Amino acid sequence: MEYIVETHHLTKRFGKEIAVNALNLKIPRGEVYGFLGPNGAGKSTTLRMLLGLMRPTAGSIRIFGKDLKKERISILRNVGSLVESPSYYSHLTAYENLEAMRKILGSPKEKIDEVLDLVRLSNAADKKVKSFSLGMKQRLGIAMALLNDPKLLILDEPTNGLDPSGIIEMRNLIKRLPKEKDITVLISSHLLSEIDQVATYVGVISKGKLIFQDSIKAMRNKAQLKIRLKVSDANNAYRSLLAKGIKTHYQDHIIYLYEQSDEAVAAVVETLVDEGYSVYRVEEEHQSLEDIFLKMTAGGDDR
Amino acid sequence: MISLLQSEWFKLRKSKFVFTAILLGPLITFFYALMLQPDTFGLEKRFLWEFLIAFTTLLYALRFLPLTTGILAGLICRYEHQNGGWKQLLALPVTRSRVFLAKYTILMLITLTMQLLYLLAIWTSGVLKGAEEPFPMMLLWKSIFGGWIATLPLLALQLWMSMLFKSFAAPFAVNVVFTLPAILAVNSEKFGPLYPWAQPFLMMYVSGDAENDIFFVPWEQVLTVVGGSFLIFFFGGLLYFRRKENI
Numbered sequence: 001m002e003y004i005v006e007t008h009h010l011t012k013r014f015g016k017e018i019a020v021n022a023l024n025l026k027i028p029r030g031e032v033y034g035f036l037g038p039n040g041a042g043k044s045t046t047l048r049m050l051l052g053l054m055r056p057t058a059g060s061i062r063i064f065g066k067d068l069k070k071e072r073i074s075i076l077r078n079v080g081s082l083v084e085s086p087s088y089y090s091h092l093t094a095y096e097n098l099e100a101m102r103k104i105l106g107s108p109k110e111k112i113d114e115v116l117d118l119v120r121l122s123n124a125a126d127k128k129v130k131s132f133s134l135g136m137k138q139r140l141g142i143a144m145a146l147l148n149d150p151k152l153l154i155l156d157e158p159t160n161g162l163d164p165s166g167i168i169e170m171r172n173l174i175k176r177l178p179k180e181k182d183i184t185v186l187i188s189s190h191l192l193s194e195i196d197q198v199a200t201y202v203g204v205i206s207k208g209k210l211i212f213q214d215s216i217k218a219m220r221n222k223a224q225l226k227i228r229l230k231v232s233d234a235n236n237a238y239r240s241l242l243a244k245g246i247k248t249h250y251q252d253h254i255i256y257l258y259e260q261s262d263e264a265v266a267a268v269v270e271t272l273v274d275e276g277y278s279v280y281r282v283e284e285e286h287q288s289l290e291d292i293f294l295k296m297t298a299g300g301d302d303r
Numbered sequence: 304m305i306s307l308l309q310s311e312w313f314k315l316r317k318s319k320f321v322f323t324a325i326l327l328g329p330l331i332t333f334f335y336a337l338m339l340q341p342d343t344f345g346l347e348k349r350f351l352w353e354f355l356i357a358f359t360t361l362l363y364a365l366r367f368l369p370l371t372t373g374i375l376a377g378l379i380c381r382y383e384h385q386n387g388g389w390k391q392l393l394a395l396p397v398t399r400s401r402v403f404l405a406k407y408t409i410l411m412l413i414t415l416t417m418q419l420l421y422l423l424a425i426w427t428s429g430v431l432k433g434a435e436e437p438f439p440m441m442l443l444w445k446s447i448f449g450g451w452i453a454t455l456p457l458l459a460l461q462l463w464m465s466m467l468f469k470s471f472a473a474p475f476a477v478n479v480v481f482t483l484p485a486i487l488a489v490n491s492e493k494f495g496p497l498y499p500w501a502q503p504f505l506m507m508y509v510s511g512d513a514e515n516d517i518f519f520v521p522w523e524q525v526l527t528v529v530g531g532s533f534l535i536f537f538f539g540g541l542l543y544f545r546r547k548e549n550i
Contacts, residue, residue: 051394076396087387103310104395
């Protein structure tokens with residue numbers, strides 16, 4: 001697989017505190033990589049290091065296969081970014097903000113209208129940004145990030161402060177980019193639901209450590225179904241099932257089944273009834289991605 | 304680098320008060336010069352030019368030049384501090400050294416423009432007052448160019464301070480604290496030549512005893528005090544900006 005971003009033992013220390021701990025990020029080309037973690041887990045610090053705004057204490061960063069330390073300028077030519085709260089010059093209009101940036105990037109002037117149109121700000125192009133709502137500022141930030149036709153787009157909490165319709169619009173935009181423009185997107189959030197709706201690949205960070213990194217499908221597979229049984233005299237019921245060679249899991253007067261096919265569930269119920277136990281409930285228990293995420297990040301506490 | 308300069312000038316010229324700040328010093332100098340009457344000081348009219356330069360430098364070189372450049376240094380950093388401009392700018396394909404140099408170059412060019420406007424103010428007021436002698440071009444070039452050179456180290460420090468402090472007031476206060484004693488320093492034989500904030504005045508003030516073909520102060524003073532303070536302030540600021548972590 002071709003990796004657009006690859007970090008090796010990336011570490012950042014602030015005094016004694018380790019903000020980012022030996023991160024090995026691997027972001028495959030053409031994916032929307034969701035960088036997920038609670039606030040203060042080290043997401044922004046990592047993104048800042050990827051943009052060369054902060055120097056790593058240890059470790060290395062390769063973007064487009066090039067060493068960031070040595071080829072920062074040529075890498076950044078192909079990177080668009082929106083880091084934390086949107087950045088803008090409030091004394092300039094939306095158009096002028098993009099123009100100030102365009103002068104540095106050397107993109108053609110038509111590009112400004114194009115990106116303004118893309119984020120639906122064409123009507124507000126000549127308004128001073130200080131009069132913008134947070135959502136409009138955020139969209140202007142995206143427009144700025146797209147001005148240089150980036151191959152890698154880094155978005156830090158891009159839906160922060162957006163209203164529901166703005167969030168949906170942003171989501172659709174993010175989903176469209178990899179397909180239409182061959183852009184790899186790195187998007188960070190502390191909300192799993194955000195990542196779940198746009199990302200195709202996930203990295204979970206907690207207390208500075210990367211605790212999960214795989215496709216979103218692999219993460220969903222972890223969210224497995226469980227069948228739980230509530231029966232009379234559960235402890236003895238568990239034992240008699242075990243005596244019949246049916247393996248289950250017993251916890252807090254509930255029996256959990258490992259086998260989940262219809263036949264297996266029917267067989268267990270039949271056995272229990274034959275043995276004289278009353279079956280009160282047969283239920284499915286879903287473990288949501290949210291539960292998995294919470295478990296993962298809570299696990300970080302013990303480390 | 305050119306593109307960075309263009310972008311920087313674009314952002315600055317759209318700021319409020321930029322042109323007011325640039326024009327204010329030369330304009331007040333112009334009206335002040337118009338009001339000055341050489342005969343009240345018992346001076347003959349043929350010394351009109353020297354008289355005008357000498358008196359206006361007190362106001363312009365000691366006050367307006369250092370204070371205005373301080374304001375401009377603050378303005379050129381203000382919009383970067385306000386809404387995350389620094390991080391947006393530095394995440395572009397630019398190096399920090401170039402950003403620093405671009406901002407410094409803009410300040411340098413604006414200061415030069417102010418000096419030329421000052422020249423214009425003196426010339427216009429002299430002509431309006433009916434000067435009989437030809438315009439002492441050599442004298443003025445010395446003064447204009449010298450004042451510009453002497454301001455360069457102050458500009459570097461002001462840029463450094465403006466990058467260091469998020470607020471507009473803090474670097475300006477630093478600037479005022481160093482600028483105010485300059486009026487005392489220029490009257491001191493001992494400290495005046497050594498005090499960087501006194502240099503714009505000393506290098507603009509017309510005097511004949513420096514034995515220097517280019518400036519009004521001795522070469523040693525230009526090289527050590529102006530040159531030395533420039534090196535310290537410029538590279539201090541540059542190094543600070545390159546190492547700054549919390550962008």
